[in-house]
Amino acid sequence: MAFTETASMKDFTSNGAALNDLRTAANALETAVGQVVVGQARAIRLITISIFARGHVLLVGDVGVGKTTLLRAFGRALGGAYERMEGTVDMMPADLLYHTFINEDGRPRVEPSSLLAQADSLSIFFFNEINRARPQVHALLLRLMAERSVTAFKRTYQFPFLQVYADRNRVEKEETFELPAAARDRFFMEIPVEAPTDFEARRQLIFDPRFHDVDRLLDGIGGPVLDHRGLEMAAIQVQQGVHTSTAVQDYVTRLWDAIVRPAAAGIDLPAIDMDRLVQGGASPRGLAFLVRAARVRAWLEGRDMLVPEDVRDVFAETMAHRVFLDPIYELRRETIVRDLCAAVLATVPAP
Amino acid sequence: MVGRIVLALVMVLLVGAAQAQPGANDGQAVTVRAERDIGFFAGDLVTAEITIATPPGASLDRASLPVPGPVTYWLDLRAITVAEHKGAVTLRMTYQNFYVALDARPMEIPGFSVRLQVGGDARTMDVPPWTIGVSPLREVAPPAKEDPKAYLQADRPAGLADAVRWWAVAGGLAGAAILALLPLAYHHAWGPFRRRVDRPFAIAIRHLRRLEARGETEEGYLEALLVLHRALDRADGRRVLADDVQTFLDRHSVFASLDVPLEAFFQASRRAFFGSASAQARHDLPFRDLLVLGRALAVAERGRT
Numbered sequence: 001m002a003f004t005e006t007a008s009m010k011d012f013t014s015n016g017a018a019l020n021d022l023r024t025a026a027n028a029l030e031t032a033v034g035q036v037v038v039g040q041a042r043a044i045r046l047i048t049i050s051i052f053a054r055g056h057v058l059l060v061g062d063v064g065v066g067k068t069t070l071l072r073a074f075g076r077a078l079g080g081a082y083e084r085m086e087g088t089v090d091m092m093p094a095d096l097l098y099h100t101f102i103n104e105d106g107r108p109r110v111e112p113s114s115l116l117a118q119a120d121s122l123s124i125f126f127f128n129e130i131n132r133a134r135p136q137v138h139a140l141l142l143r144l145m146a147e148r149s150v151t152a153f154k155r156t157y158q159f160p161f162l163q164v165y166a167d168r169n170r171v172e173k174e175e176t177f178e179l180p181a182a183a184r185d186r187f188f189m190e191i192p193v194e195a196p197t198d199f200e201a202r203r204q205l206i207f208d209p210r211f212h213d214v215d216r217l218l219d220g221i222g223g224p225v226l227d228h229r230g231l232e233m234a235a236i237q238v239q240q241g242v243h244t245s246t247a248v249q250d251y252v253t254r255l256w257d258a259i260v261r262p263a264a265a266g267i268d269l270p271a272i273d274m275d276r277l278v279q280g281g282a283s284p285r286g287l288a289f290l291v292r293a294a295r296v297r298a299w300l301e302g303r304d305m306l307v308p309e310d311v312r313d314v315f316a317e318t319m320a321h322r323v324f325l326d327p328i329y330e331l332r333r334e335t336i337v338r339d340l341c342a343a344v345l346a347t348v349p350a351p
Numbered sequence: 352m353v354g355r356i357v358l359a360l361v362m363v364l365l366v367g368a369a370q371a372q373p374g375a376n377d378g379q380a381v382t383v384r385a386e387r388d389i390g391f392f393a394g395d396l397v398t399a400e401i402t403i404a405t406p407p408g409a410s411l412d413r414a415s416l417p418v419p420g421p422v423t424y425w426l427d428l429r430a431i432t433v434a435e436h437k438g439a440v441t442l443r444m445t446y447q448n449f450y451v452a453l454d455a456r457p458m459e460i461p462g463f464s465v466r467l468q469v470g471g472d473a474r475t476m477d478v479p480p481w482t483i484g485v486s487p488l489r490e491v492a493p494p495a496k497e498d499p500k501a502y503l504q505a506d507r508p509a510g511l512a513d514a515v516r517w518w519a520v521a522g523g524l525a526g527a528a529i530l531a532l533l534p535l536a537y538h539h540a541w542g543p544f545r546r547r548v549d550r551p552f553a554i555a556i557r558h559l560r561r562l563e564a565r566g567e568t569e570e571g572y573l574e575a576l577l578v579l580h581r582a583l584d585r586a587d588g589r590r591v592l593a594d595d596v597q598t599f600l601d602r603h604s605v606f607a608s609l610d611v612p613l614e615a616f617f618q619a620s621r622r623a624f625f626g627s628a629s630a631q632a633r634h635d636l637p638f639r640d641l642l643v644l645g646r647a648l649a650v651a652e653r654g655r656t
Contacts, residue, residue, distance in 0.1 A: 243625075243626070243627065245624060246627075247624035248624070248625050305625045305626045306625065307592075307593065309593060312592065348590065349581065349584060349590060350580075350592060351577065351580065351620065351625070
């Protein structure tokens, strides 16, 4: 035990300088995006965490709150290609992969879609209104997320730097295909993007003409502040560089027990039958994602050890969309899961 | 006197005749049976039973019965009850005589009509009048007194009830009422049942003293940290982490002066539990400092309301 500790301490020292440089770059990324997207500090922090954890993100939020601007800003600050696609009810998987048209000779042509064409350099793929698309499209997207590759034209296209962002329309229910539980679980985080609550930011967004033209606004970010091709390596370094003690491991395991069996953990929410509330979810993969996100948060906060505050900070965003409720509570899902997460964090002792 | 006897005899005969006389209603009989015919004084009740034979399927129309109340200036109808039998209806009449007679004389109780419903038809039955003999009251002649109030006798003295038993009952009930207050006081946390303000740090400091007595060890140090963590959690009603110190102090101003040692405590705990460097933590914040902090927190919490 003592040997392992010493060994990992040595790793910290060797990695320390690199991690510090990386943190500077991450802070520069947050600052650059924060300059053009106002009042979204929390979303920016969470997206930065997901970038350095290499996780795919589900965005939820009202229309017109700046989700696209936020992602384009990140795309610009990260470098690499940015691609956006709108989910529609008649979209088929082939539409993602192939571009079909009639050429100047009047012959039908099939060429790689813009997604495939940019496979080598694509860093952010934004799939808008994912629940408008059919399950076949979801299936292709999930494969793309899980393996960072798709097969087309008899070959496999690799997407080495890809990070998928999907937006879920949460208002309309007609002609939508809600993401199944298994699909939701593949997303690293579900990040809420709400309109800013700060009065000054709201006033600025309405009246400052700078925010009315997105292209000009994004020109404010001169160019990439870090190299998106190095993120994969950076993520590994961050995960290795943050120490997780037995105490924090116990804490996370207790959190898991509490969210899966809230009644046994002594959690009681008003007017809810706690014995039947949670039907499933909170998978081991989800818990691994939680720790991954918490480690990145610890590193962003300038620490080389994971503390319960890090876990608490990312708990709701990494766990809420993985908890599957009894159907009778599903309609009030957002408030119930929020309260459940808060109750779990308020109940489980740390250390 | 002889005349009066003759008159009475004549009256008896007359009443007898009225009783014997069948009603002139299609051969159906109406019979009046009085309790007695003579000897009624002012205020006496006069009861009579009138039986009306009814044809098969006939029913009495009760709306046609006489209504209790004054019948003539000297006679009130007090009550009337009806009993219907097969083939007959019996009316029990109770009159009251108010005739203040100066001599014995016959008085006629007026007859009345009742209606019977036979199928869809209504048929009238006449109850004939009958005669009773009323008599004067005998004289009352008390000795003459000047003051009319003197005729009244003094009130009888009220009897003395036995109060001892009732005092015992009242005492028992008062005792029961006081006993019933106990669960109510418990329910509302009144008086002796009032909850004391929770003193988690007082309990924690006792635990820390026990740990101190056992001698300083690393396990003891970690346990002491945990004891203080749980006491802080309990004082706040939620889990308090290092980042929450400021909000904790904002919520519980009695501990405001302990911000620096609390920060030091959380830093040491963080190092010990999450940095896996408990030796370093023990160096930065030794056990005796934990005791000092625990005592200070226990003293401060006495100011909580």
